[in-house]
Amino acid sequence: MGFLDIFKRKPKSAGIAKERLQILVSHERAERGAPSWLPDLKNDILEVIKKYVEVEQDAITVNLGRDSHREILELNIALPERDADGQIVGSTTAAAKVKLTSNTTASKANVATDTKANSPAVKNSPVSGGQQKPASGNTSASPNPAATNQATTTPSGTTQVDKTQGTQNQGTTTQGTKTQGIKSQGAKPQNGKNQASKNRQMRNAHTKKPTAKSPGAKT
Amino acid sequence: MAKIIVVTSGKGGVGKTTTSASFATGLAQEGHSTVVIDFDVGLRNLDLIMGCERRVVYDFVNVINKEANLNQALIRDKRVENLSILPASQTRDKEALTEEGVGGVIKDLAERFEYVICDSPAGIEQGAIMAMRFADEAIVVTNPEVSSVRDSDRILGLLGSKTVRAENGSGPIKEHLVITRFDPTRANLGEMLSVEDIQELLAIPLLAVIPESESVLNASNLGAPVILDDDSRAGQAYSDCVKRFLGQDLPHRFLEVQKKGFMSRLLGR
Numbered sequence: 001m002g003f004l005d006i007f008k009r010k011p012k013s014a015g016i017a018k019e020r021l022q023i024l025v026s027h028e029r030a031e032r033g034a035p036s037w038l039p040d041l042k043n044d045i046l047e048v049i050k051k052y053v054e055v056e057q058d059a060i061t062v063n064l065g066r067d068s069h070r071e072i073l074e075l076n077i078a079l080p081e082r083d084a085d086g087q088i089v090g091s092t093t094a095a096a097k098v099k100l101t102s103n104t105t106a107s108k109a110n111v112a113t114d115t116k117a118n119s120p121a122v123k124n125s126p127v128s129g130g131q132q133k134p135a136s137g138n139t140s141a142s143p144n145p146a147a148t149n150q151a152t153t154t155p156s157g158t159t160q161v162d163k164t165q166g167t168q169n170q171g172t173t174t175q176g177t178k179t180q181g182i183k184s185q186g187a188k189p190q191n192g193k194n195q196a197s198k199n200r201q202m203r204n205a206h207t208k209k210p211t212a213k214s215p216g217a218k219t
Numbered sequence: 220m221a222k223i224i225v226v227t228s229g230k231g232g233v234g235k236t237t238t239s240a241s242f243a244t245g246l247a248q249e250g251h252s253t254v255v256i257d258f259d260v261g262l263r264n265l266d267l268i269m270g271c272e273r274r275v276v277y278d279f280v281n282v283i284n285k286e287a288n289l290n291q292a293l294i295r296d297k298r299v300e301n302l303s304i305l306p307a308s309q310t311r312d313k314e315a316l317t318e319e320g321v322g323g324v325i326k327d328l329a330e331r332f333e334y335v336i337c338d339s340p341a342g343i344e345q346g347a348i349m350a351m352r353f354a355d356e357a358i359v360v361t362n363p364e365v366s367s368v369r370d371s372d373r374i375l376g377l378l379g380s381k382t383v384r385a386e387n388g389s390g391p392i393k394e395h396l397v398i399t400r401f402d403p404t405r406a407n408l409g410e411m412l413s414v415e416d417i418q419e420l421l422a423i424p425l426l427a428v429i430p431e432s433e434s435v436l437n438a439s440n441l442g443a444p445v446i447l448d449d450d451s452r453a454g455q456a457y458s459d460c461v462k463r464f465l466g467q468d469l470p471h472r473f474l475e476v477q478k479k480g481f482m483s484r485l486l487g488r
Contacts, residue, residue: 012408012409012410013409013410014406014409014410014411014412014413014416015409017364017365017412017416018412018416018419018420020365021365021368021369021412021420022420024369025368025369025372025420028369028372028373028376029372029376032376032380
């Protein structure tokens with residue numbers, strides 16, 4: 001240890017502890033109260049994707065969340081991005097959100113498919129965006145048989161899509177569902193000052209959120 | 220109707236039994252008839268902390284199995300009026316705590332006492348689940364340390380799902396955070412999670428902060444709950460904790476770095 005090291009300040013370990021806990025705790029809250037079929041659903045989806053694309057076992061995250069009046073099934077799939085030599089140079093994340101509204105008078109399923117490019121090569125990727133949308137459309141129907149896909153996105157659905165965060169906006173309509181572009185994966189986790197109350201709500205509602213394990217954070 | 224309060228944490232060694240003993244003693248000191256139950260079957264220690272280990276004849280499991288009645292198993296505290304202890308069994312395993320059995324005993328105790336304090340074992344198995352099962356309120360004991368905070372969050376999840384109140388929708392369990400072994404000096408240096416950090420992470424109301432104190436070990440050596448040591452910071456903090464629980468509006472003490480004088484160093488306070 002050099003003489004000058006005496007004056008170097010070590011990083012504050014408490015700050016690191018808090019950061020690590022925030023990530024961990026939100027991830028564990030997400031897993032809590034998850035239905036038993038969720039891991040099977042995840043495996044099945046992964047098997048289907050593996051037929052077409054080479055993806056890692058942990059490339060997919062499936063989260064089931066809940067807000068006041070509907071359930072949100074969230075899929076995040078990290079697709080590898082390769083250069084001409086077949087080397088993996090990055091990844092593209094295809095994310096789909098399926099909102100299942102349980103209502104006695106009318107059942108709705110809103111599908112918002114988001115693509116987020118972590119690599120500039122996203123437009124050349126054969127597996128970004130559009131090809132993922134039919135899959136997410138099918139997913140929307142399966143957990144809730146009564147759900148009918150709506151051609152228009154309801155106002156509540158629109159609020160889920162953060163148009164300001166992205167650079168592309170894909171307005172393609174697939175299978176009678178309106179798809180909208182770009183939602184930053186980091187948009188949902190808590191950054192605000194009211195985190196305490198958010199934390200509490202999250203724990204009580206078993207809300208699912210994208211966390212450190214989400215593919216977007218991996219690249 | 221009595222209030223059933225579980226003292227829980229998930230992680231072991233954070234101060235559940237210390238807190239249960241002092242909290243129950245404090246409630247009794249304030250004039251409320253209180254019973255404290257040890258749920259740590261097979262590893263009972265509340266009797267030692269309360270200083271009644273040699274007076275244990277029958278235990279919680281004996282009462283559940285109807286091998287003894289409550290009067291035979293309850294140990295009356297010799298220092299504080301209105302305080303009784305129901306010790307755990309040292310020879311059985313946690314499966315001895317059946318839901319019907321525990322529910323029946325708690326129901327009987329609730330008719331006799333104002334407060335029933337359930338000292339939970341560590342972990343999330345049968346004993347811990349049974350300790351929280353019938354609770355109206357929960358005291359979550361947390362150390363300013365990552366594994367303890369994580370486990371406390373896990374326990375809060377269970378309080379919201381595995382309890383009678385959570386299941387039958389008779390209002391949520393009221394949760395209280397008690398941070399133990401807090402060292403303001405290290406927190407100020409950024410070496411320890413601050414009270415605010417923990418509150419933000421766990422998001423439940425703070426009931427008390429108990430400072431790291433040598434008097435806690437002294438108290439357990441003596442078998443006298445630390446709240447009885449009026450001179451110690453930990454004892455005073457527990458005393459505030461009880462009063463705050465009973466509705467008094469008291470500021471949190473011992474959050475600032477304490478300048479140690481020569482005499483207090485000498486006396487180890």
